Amino acid sequence: MALPSEKLITINDRGARTATTFGSVEASDGSMVFIKKLTASSSATLSFVDGASSVVLDNTYKEYLFTFNNLHPQNDTIQLMVNYSIDGGSNYNATKTSTFFLSRHQETGASSELSYKTGQDLAQSTSNQQLTVDTDNDNDSGISGYLQLFNPSDTTFVKHWISRVQSVQTNAHSMEHYTAGYVNSTSAVDAVQFTVSSGNIDAGDICLYGIL
Amino acid sequence: MAGFTGRTSSLIKYNDRSLKDLTTTPASVSSSPGALVHIKTLTASSSGTLSFVHGTDGVVLDSTYPIYKFEFINIHPATNGVAFEFNLSIDGGSNYNVTKTTTNFGAFHSEDGSSSALNYDAGRDLAQSTAFQTLFTSGTLGNGNDESTSGQLKLFNPSNTTFVKHFMSNINYYANSAYSINCYVAGYGNTTSAVNAIRFQMSSGNIDSGKIKLYGIKDA
Numbered sequence: 001m002a003l004p005s006e007k008l009i010t011i012n013d014r015g016a017r018t019a020t021t022f023g024s025v026e027a028s029d030g031s032m033v034f035i036k037k038l039t040a041s042s043s044a045t046l047s048f049v050d051g052a053s054s055v056v057l058d059n060t061y062k063e064y065l066f067t068f069n070n071l072h073p074q075n076d077t078i079q080l081m082v083n084y085s086i087d088g089g090s091n092y093n094a095t096k097t098s099t100f101f102l103s104r105h106q107e108t109g110a111s112s113e114l115s116y117k118t119g120q121d122l123a124q125s126t127s128n129q130q131l132t133v134d135t136d137n138d139n140d141s142g143i144s145g146y147l148q149l150f151n152p153s154d155t156t157f158v159k160h161w162i163s164r165v166q167s168v169q170t171n172a173h174s175m176e177h178y179t180a181g182y183v184n185s186t187s188a189v190d191a192v193q194f195t196v197s198s199g200n201i202d203a204g205d206i207c208l209y210g211i212l
Numbered sequence: 213m214a215g216f217t218g219r220t221s222s223l224i225k226y227n228d229r230s231l232k233d234l235t236t237t238p239a240s241v242s243s244s245p246g247a248l249v250h251i252k253t254l255t256a257s258s259s260g261t262l263s264f265v266h267g268t269d270g271v272v273l274d275s276t277y278p279i280y281k282f283e284f285i286n287i288h289p290a291t292n293g294v295a296f297e298f299n300l301s302i303d304g305g306s307n308y309n310v311t312k313t314t315t316n317f318g319a320f321h322s323e324d325g326s327s328s329a330l331n332y333d334a335g336r337d338l339a340q341s342t343a344f345q346t347l348f349t350s351g352t353l354g355n356g357n358d359e360s361t362s363g364q365l366k367l368f369n370p371s372n373t374t375f376v377k378h379f380m381s382n383i384n385y386y387a388n389s390a391y392s393i394n395c396y397v398a399g400y401g402n403t404t405s406a407v408n409a410i411r412f413q414m415s416s417g418n419i420d421s422g423k424i425k426l427y428g429i430k431d432a
Binding site for chain 1: 246247248278279313314315316317330331332334337338339340366368369372374375376378379380396398399400402404429430431432
């Protein structure tokens with residue numbers, strides 16, 4: 001076998017099959033993996049349950065990311081909310097302690113605010129956690145943002161989450177909401193449910209990703 | 213290579229050109245793709261502006277991805293005492309003047325430890341304005357050799373023609389008065405037209421150096 005020059009290399013098909021980077025393809029970050037997309041269509045709830053409908057929400061990943069893309073509520077002046085389950089989605093009532101603050105600015109420029117909201121935080125409560133306040137349902141008003149959930153399957157520690165959600169408020173404010181806290185349980189969280197405080201989620205989608 | 217007798221089906225050959233030029237993964241790799249896809253990196257070099265225009269120079273900024281993420285890596289200004297800012301375009305980059313309503317707050321701490329706070333900055337938010345939106349809360353960026361800003365901005369569904377266009381940023385910068393400032397700017401482009409270009413610039417002078425990396429986040 002006479003190789004034409006040093007420009008020729010050989011690899012067997014095992015090498016190709018196990019390769020993880022291929023030239024420019026390595027620029028595509030494989031550490032964030034798409035898992036599931038739920039699209040609202042007059043939906044009362046959008047739920048991600050480990051093991052159901054291809055959802056993975058276990059120890060496969062140490063961090064999960066939910067993204068909200070133009071969720072549009074049926075009713076005006078509603079709250080987007082989240083809750084967690086430790087029994088495969090039979091009950092969404094995990095005990096939570098959380099913080100909540102927001103910034104807002106009115107389109108007229110007349111009003112702006114950065115403040116902690118004691119009405120939206122939770123203290124050892126099983127209630128739904130608000131992710132937005134007084135969200136508008138005009139045709140062009142949607143909710144976008146994300147929620148990170150850390151190590152949900154862990155059975156030693158509480159389960160932390162952090163969210164940042166941007167929306168249009170009923171009185172034409174740009175509203176940004178910052179929520180964080182923990183599920184005060186050492187049981188594995190294996191399901192997450194999103195809902196609104198009244199009516200349905202008309203449209204929009206929530207995507208779930210795993211972070212390697 | 214007439215004399216070559218390899219191990220037939222278990223041996224294949226690549227020259228280094230073919231590996232270097234490879235842009236799509238084999239099927240087995242594609243079955244587990246990353247959801248965060250690098251689209252374009254712009255490197256500043258005494259640049260007046262850095263613009264990402266859909267369809268130009270390999271930039272994708274359309275319905276291909278529902279969320280786009282811009283990463284700012286050590287953006288360094290030519291001029292002392294400036295702000296890093298951006299605007300959106302709905303006409304392919306001919307004009308960067310989309311109407312925006314935004315919020316702006318941040319936390320700061322001085323290097324000598326004497327001053328710290330968390331404040332809303334009512335002077336740097338926008339109310340239905342077409343002006344560039346600063347990504348800074350209070351203070352300005354110096355042009356000392358070690359001074360720069362880094363962070364990120366997410367833009368949601370820019371090509372959607374039903375909803376306003378939400379965005380949110382978080383960056384940190386080294387203020388020229390020796391402060392660390394952690395800035396949170398968010399809001400929406402108040403338009404139902406598709407946003408198809410975005411421009412970054414300093415409030416005065418050039419961007420001396422630094423990189424802006426554009427990523428798309430897949431939803432399938």
